[in-house]
Amino acid sequence: MRFSQSVVVARVLPQPEIYEYLRRTAKDEGLLPHVVFHAEILDARWDGELERWVVTTTAGTWRARVFVAATGHLADPKAPQITGIDQFAGDLFHSAAWDHEATLHGKRIGVIGTGASGIQVIPQMAAIAKSVTVFQRSAPYIIPREERAYADHEREAFRKFPGLMEEVRRDLFWTNEETTPRAGWFRRRSRRRERSRSTSLPRRSKTKSCGRSSPPTTIRAASAS
Template sequence: MDRKAYKVVIIGSGFGGQCAALRLLEQGIDDFRILERRDFMGGTWCQNRYPGAAVDVQSPLYSISSEPYRWSQMFAEQDELQRYTHGVIDKHGLRARTDINTNVREVRWDEAAKRWIIGTDAAGTYEAQILINASGPLSTPVVPNFPGRDTFKGKSFHTNAWDHDYDYRGKRVAIVGSGASAAQVIPAIADQVGSLHVFQRSPHWVLPRPDRKFSSFERALLGMRPLYKLLRWSIYWALESRVIGFKYSKTMLNVVAQRVALKHLKAQVPDPVLRQKLTPDFTIGCKRIILSSTLYPALSRSNVTLHDRHDGIASINERGIVTAQGEQLDLDLIVWSTGYDATDGVISYPVIGKGGTPLSQVWAQYPRAYLGTAVPGFPNLFVVTGPNTGIGHTSAIFVIESQMNYIVDAIRRLEKSGKQSIEVSAAAEDAYTRMIHTEMERTVWKAGGCKSWYQSKSGHVVAMFPGFSFTYRRLASRFKPQHHVFA
């Protein structure tokens, strides 16, 4: 059977896939192919086009370090992020190195050939010595299976797949979920819909969004690399200080951040009943903190109703939603803003390693990996934004680029060894994972009194790295041959 053979196959064309491709090209490795399951490239910021979509990390830092950009505002909106993403792709000729509409069905390690065999739905079979999974943790949407969900006769979709052909103006709309995406959608549509019902499982802490437009002079300054780099690092170190609160000082969280959040809530929500519904009962930072100066005013509108866990969804019928209080809500549109399978479903397709062992079996209790990137028994496989590489206080791209230091080092060491495969040892992975979860016990994500998407079904916090991002970069930049097996 004909197979398309490459030295490296990258699965996913978002920022993870782009960073991998750029680093490979930088190393003189051009024998690679990017596989993208959608009919377009770009990942999150080309897929998530719901109203109000924007980044919650300052744009000069939320960008590839080697690809500066003259941003129009501090927190870029979706359309500008998409332009930036496409600019990177086109500048480096990545379209010609990508197969779109190529959904990976399964990847399997061929021990005899020391190659990964990648099966796809419609594009045939690929093989590669090195496999880099960059499909991302926020790529598999989750929609709760409420009783009667499929009987609804109106329109429904997930924020990840917003239907821009549907006109929601003047319609009766429900948004299920109250996290980061919902917090952006609600203010964007509240003044245009007839009525809006927001179903909140639990409230989030909200801080003001310190956004602003850059002047033409400031944008010109952003075009100067030394100044751009200075701004990036200024933002980076300011954000890095948050880890002190997340891990080392709950007093700092309570006195500084939580006090600001409560003041913000009181100033923007005059109704004491609504304000009580919107007041979390857990330590700030335990769940993702929302940055918004428009969410609370939108929830306070007369055409918006907030349903908390005492008045949640009991069932769905052809007309709409029946609440836990027995109220029938007739609706035209249900928007699922219910997040992603970002912990137990880190990789959405089957991965079969040495001895026919499925990765799902190895990760049955909870996903785990050395540096969040390499797994024993799965040679030459590198997972971008894998277990415990999420970061709650700064740019995810900083961590992705840190992972690339390790991945490129591993490939270079493999080439110099004259061997065909590199694999992290079970002892090294186990020691690393035990260290991660020991450190996690001290963090607000584990001890803050909430249940969040950061946690796997086992209760382990799998999404987050329990420390400073520069600590992760240091760990990823010091390749340790003794932790690896070459064959």
């Protein structure tokens, strides 16, 4: 399924609009009748006589010729084993099991981890909390988020010229690829490979610099004030 242009988002990365985009795209592509929600897989076995996979879930049993395990390795929340954590008096929950009853405004918040979930929730917490302290094992690269609201004239242009949205998406993708140090190295290596395949000349030991910028500043911890 390719990039869908059925929804014009008002901002770059807000969760509600991404959620609505996924729901509407799944509906438009006719996927919803084939999806079983809130079903935990209990067992999956290959039946040699039937030549089928037998998948047992909390919502029933299915048989199929092909079984694709695409759940990811972070599907189940794992709480850190910290001595005395059961005595913590404040609100305590995992980002994968969000406590919507908890009030975070004006609180001193501690966040353990800086993965994909941390990228999403920490900036939102920082905007409303008294202080936010981030505990992490390894420092990731930090780059500007550059999130902003699309102006009315931009959204109108997206509606009138659908190809413009594809162009903006392509520009965002390759800009981010060039910004990431490792991705930029991979692209330059791929380009050198393509050049070596298209010519019979021997490969040079030195290549021209592509002007990669220095790595962004790393942050090891954000201390509470």
